[in-house]
Amino acid sequence: MPALLGPVSRCGFSAALLVLWTVFAGFSRAGAEHAATATLPAAFSDLLPHFQVEPEDEYIVKNKPVTLTCRSTPATQIYFKCNGEWVHQDDHLIERTVDPATALPIMQVTIDITRQQVEKIFGLDQYWCQCVAWSTTGTQKSQKAYIRIAYLRKNFEEEPQGKEVALDQEVLLRCHPPEGVPQPEVEWQRNEDILNPESDPNFFVTADHNLIIRKARMADTGNYTCVAKNIVARRKSTSAAVLVYVNGGWSTWTTWSSCSAVCGRGWQKRSRSCTNPTPLNGGSSCEGQNIQKSVCVATCPVDGGWSEWSKWSACGADCSMWRTRECTQPSPGTGGKDCQGLDLQSLNCTSDGAEDVALYVGVVAVALCLTLLLIVVVLVYRRKKEGLDADVADSSILTTGFQPMGIKPKNSHLLTIQPDLTTTTTSYQGTLRSRHDTTGKFSMTNGTLLDPLPNGSHTLHNGKLNPDPPEFVSRLSTQSYFKTLPRDVANASYGTFNFLGGRLTIPNTGISLLIPPEAIPRGKIYEIYLTVQRKEDLRLPLAGCQTLLGPVVSCGPPGVVLSRPVILSMDHCSDGCLDNWALRLKKQNYEGVWEDVLLMGEELVSEPYYCQLEAETCRLFSEQLGTFALVGESLHMGAAKRLRLVLFSDAYCSTLEYNIRVYCMDDTQEVFKEVMQMERQLGGRLIDEPHILLFKDSYHNLRLSIHDMPQAHWRSKLLAGYQEIPFYHIWNGSQRYLHCTFTLERLSLSTCELTCQLCVWQVEGEGQSFTAAGGCFMLMDSSASALAGPSAFQIPYLIRQKICSSLDAPCPNGADWRMLAQRLKLERHMSFFASKASPTSVILDLWEAQHFHSGNINQLAAVMADIGKQEAMIFLVSDGEC
Numbered sequence: 001m002p003a004l005l006g007p008v009s010r011c012g013f014s015a016a017l018l019v020l021w022t023v024f025a026g027f028s029r030a031g032a033e034h035a036a037t038a039t040l041p042a043a044f045s046d047l048l049p050h051f052q053v054e055p056e057d058e059y060i061v062k063n064k065p066v067t068l069t070c071r072s073t074p075a076t077q078i079y080f081k082c083n084g085e086w087v088h089q090d091d092h093l094i095e096r097t098v099d100p101a102t103a104l105p106i107m108q109v110t111i112d113i114t115r116q117q118v119e120k121i122f123g124l125d126q127y128w129c130q131c132v133a134w135s136t137t138g139t140q141k142s143q144k145a146y147i148r149i150a151y152l153r154k155n156f157e158e159e160p161q162g163k164e165v166a167l168d169q170e171v172l173l174r175c176h177p178p179e180g181v182p183q184p185e186v187e188w189q190r191n192e193d194i195l196n197p198e199s200d201p202n203f204f205v206t207a208d209h210n211l212i213i214r215k216a217r218m219a220d221t222g223n224y225t226c227v228a229k230n231i232v233a234r235r236k237s238t239s240a241a242v243l244v245y246v247n248g249g250w251s252t253w254t255t256w257s258s259c260s261a262v263c264g265r266g267w268q269k270r271s272r273s274c275t276n277p278t279p280l281n282g283g284s285s286c287e288g289q290n291i292q293k294s295v296c297v298a299t300c301p302v303d304g305g306w307s308e309w310s311k312w313s314a315c316g317a318d319c320s321m322w323r324t325r326e327c328t329q330p331s332p333g334t335g336g337k338d339c340q341g342l343d344l345q346s347l348n349c350t351s352d353g354a355e356d357v358a359l360y361v362g363v364v365a366v367a368l369c370l371t372l373l374l375i376v377v378v379l380v381y382r383r384k385k386e387g388l389d390a391d392v393a394d395s396s397i398l399t400t401g402f403q404p405m406g407i408k409p410k411n412s413h414l415l416t417i418q419p420d421l422t423t424t425t426t427s428y429q430g431t432l433r434s435r436h437d438t439t440g441k442f443s444m445t446n447g448t449l450l451d452p453l454p455n456g457s458h459t460l461h462n463g464k465l466n467p468d469p470p471e472f473v474s475r476l477s478t479q480s481y482f483k484t485l486p487r488d489v490a491n492a493s494y495g496t497f498n499f500l501g502g503r504l505t506i507p508n509t510g511i512s513l514l515i516p517p518e519a520i521p522r523g524k525i526y527e528i529y530l531t532v533q534r535k536e537d538l539r540l541p542l543a544g545c546q547t548l549l550g551p552v553v554s555c556g557p558p559g560v561v562l563s564r565p566v567i568l569s570m571d572h573c574s575d576g577c578l579d580n581w582a583l584r585l586k587k588q589n590y591e592g593v594w595e596d597v598l599l600m601g602e603e604l605v606s607e608p609y610y611c612q613l614e615a616e617t618c619r620l621f622s623e624q625l626g627t628f629a630l631v632g633e634s635l636h637m638g639a640a641k642r643l644r645l646v647l648f649s650d651a652y653c654s655t656l657e658y659n660i661r662v663y664c665m666d667d668t669q670e671v672f673k674e675v676m677q678m679e680r681q682l683g684g685r686l687i688d689e690p691h692i693l694l695f696k697d698s699y700h701n702l703r704l705s706i707h708d709m710p711q712a713h714w715r716s717k718l719l720a721g722y723q724e725i726p727f728y729h730i731w732n733g734s735q736r737y738l739h740c741t742f743t744l745e746r747l748s749l750s751t752c753e754l755t756c757q758l759c760v761w762q763v764e765g766e767g768q769s770f771t772a773a774g775g776c777f778m779l780m781d782s783s784a785s786a787l788a789g790p791s792a793f794q795i796p797y798l799i800r801q802k803i804c805s806s807l808d809a810p811c812p813n814g815a816d817w818r819m820l821a822q823r824l825k826l827e828r829h830m831s832f833f834a835s836k837a838s839p840t841s842v843i844l845d846l847w848e849a850q851h852f853h854s855g856n857i858n859q860l861a862a863v864m865a866d867i868g869k870q871e872a873m874i875f876l877v878s879d880g881e882c
Helices: 013-038 115-122 352-388 390-398 469-477 669-682 727-732 797-807 817-823 827-834 839-850 857-867 870-876
Strands: 050-053 058-061 066-073 077-082 093-098 105-113 127-134 139-141 145-152 163-166 171-173 185-190 203-205 211-213 222-229 234-236 240-245 264-271 291-298 320-324 344-348 426-430 458-462 492-497 502-506 511-515 526-532 546-548 553-556 566-571 581-588 594-599 609-613 617-622 627-634 640-649 657-666 691-696 702-707 714-716 723-725 739-746 757-762 767-771 786-788
Touching: 058 066, 066 077, 066 127, 066 145, 077 105, 105 127, 115 145, 163 171, 171 240, 185 203, 492 502, 492 786, 502 526, 511 526, 511 839, 546 727, 553 566, 566 669, 566 839, 581 609, 594 609, 609 827, 617 627, 617 839, 640 669, 640 727, 657 669, 657 702, 691 757, 702 739, 723 739, 797 839, 817 827, 817 839, 817 857, 827 839
Parallel strands: 058 145, 163 240
Antiparallel strands: 050 066, 066 105, 077 127, 093 105, 127 139, 127 145, 171 211, 185 222, 203 211, 222 234, 222 240, 264 291, 320 344, 426 458, 492 526, 502 511, 502 786, 511 566, 526 553, 546 627, 553 627, 566 617, 581 594, 581 627, 609 617, 640 657, 640 691, 657 739, 702 723, 702 757, 714 739, 757 767
16 A cells, blocks of 8 residues: 555645545455454454654764664554655565564564755754554554754854963853754863863853853963864864963061160061962062061160178177178179179178277167167157048048039939949040042142041040050050050050949940949959950961951950950941851960850850841950950852942152052951051042942952043053952951052143042942042041940949849839840840840940940930830939939
8 A cells, every 4th residue: 555655746645645545444454354363362453553662863964864763563564754744665674573472463664864855855954754553453653753964063152262360269261162963062171181070179160061160270270172072073162271370478577687786776677578479470479568677776785783781790609700792783684794703701700890890880770779769659649640630531532533413303312323432533535627528529739639637636534643555555564464465555445444344445446345334343453455456467267258257356354254244346347147147256265276156146145255246246245355356157159248448549649640549448447447547657648438349259359440531631551451359368358458559640740630430340240330539538436445434334333223123023014124125126135135143234235335425315214114114214314413
């Protein structure tokens, strides 16, 4: 029957097929019945054919035909149909066998498909074939096999480009392979060697075939090639040269040399080298000086001098007496000469000279006895006279240093506070000046670009004379338990405190230490310090995605005994989302080793440390003093640090060159203060308000560029269109003064104005731009650095005790310290408050730490009134009445 299908035309195929199929069906059924009765068991007479082998998809490579195979049982006929048309029976190769296990007939058919057949009918579109098998019961169709012409074009749609990258920077090499069927596979080669991301996790190939080098290493320098291949061919892209360079870094300073002068004023120096690391492959050299000099004073040699002779001894049994002297007036030092001569003299008692000496000694002894007797009489007389006026002296002492207070009658029973004679009164005097310029242009002359920043002054007066801070440090350094006391007076604060507590503040840094009442045991007086440590001197160990989120703060001395926690407040620069971070508090032990003492969110109330994290401030409850640092580890790439971008310019503009320095620093007050102090020493001027930028943990560098300059008057001297600060230099957080300098040149000395646009963005991230505007800004903290006693707190001591006694006791309706914590939005710390002997006292400590500068005592009074406590009325008295 299939031979009859050959000459049937396409247009009459359906009608002819219908007629022939009717004839064929009758013939097949008759033959099948005869075969079944003759050769097939009756159990298989009603089986439909099933396929043991079905045709599979094939690719035609170049001009080689492909072979399709189909096998079915039980089958009486089997043929191929391609794209809906029967294949001529002469193109079939049919084999007939019998299954020995079932005695069923098996038929296998194969056909060849050439490239010409596919291109002639369907060009490069899909071409399919299907196998149809007959049995005595009916027909079955196999799956479709698609035949495609395989190819691979020569040209890549996108080839990798060469790059120069800094050490540890992320590298992205793009590759879009040429079009091909089947889809080509892509592999990467470096210097003709295949890269295997499974064996080297520093390499990563994306789903769209791009190569990412997570952290560029020196060994990653080389020529990178993208290779595409399929069953047809193998194509190579042009090689992309990747050069990994290393920017130079300073080594640590050597120790200071010995003083150049043997005695008196001289010089000493220290040096460092640009070898940490050494610049490689065109990396930038270190900026700054490699030698520092300092004035020194060498202690001069001191020659020893004799003291006076001692008195002669009594005459001995050998009829001799003696006397001595010592080489202590002065003692020899710093290489000075010892005393010359005898330190012991002896004399014969029987000689005339000895008798004269004995007579002289006797006279002197009598005179001394009379003098001592007279002194005793005078002292006894004065003591009797002072005893008569003892009551008068005591009453005068009680009124010394205290001013009368006006108190409202209704609150007199609450505001009666006895004076504490052990506490010194504290007052603050100071000045605050600032200037702002809102113009959008830089006005330049041959003098200063902007007015100098104002120098604020403040003085702290105590009830008794205070030594100057350097003298205070010198005095404390002589005590053994103050060996670690810092010497940087500009970034430190000191004070003397007793059980009434107080507060230490480092101005313009956001760092303070609150010492609550009763934190220092009664009868104890501590001299306490608070200081900011230099990060580069501490070598804080950071690993992986860890970063320093704030200053390194020391308070001490470390060995003092505290009865309750103090509160250390310091800025942080995290985005404030705890879901993005694992925040740890680190403390330096006595051996100088940093230890993790607290994991934020997993605090234990039994531990001596506890943290309250606010939007920009971290407040640490600590029962021990020491050196602390807040370290964050990003949990994913959505974590971000707040950066503060600050612009400075040259103080003088007498040449054609003009420099703009853009600092990129953590958004904390203490770093901003350091940069301001350094620029003031350099003579720089702040030319715009600081700007805040969120810097994400995406391994991408920070880019900065200047645009929209008046081309007729200005031009940039930079060779590149932008500058970059490496990601890890910013993320680590331990490097200070990160900045870019844009060197501009005016075409004429008469040009005195500049307007431009500064653009800042993270590579492959969102950016921001702002117009640089002239101005002079200085943040001044007018608060005193040390406050002792009641002046350090907004809530009077006696009233504070009444509030604690009222709220500490549990109330059935919840009107106790728990409601106070809820009203102040401190519910997260309930378990911590509950672990303390006086939960209310700890809550008030935290309120004092948060609201010392901006706290409204009336708001706290409103909270107390809402709780339903009469003690709230105590806050409504005015300052004059208190």
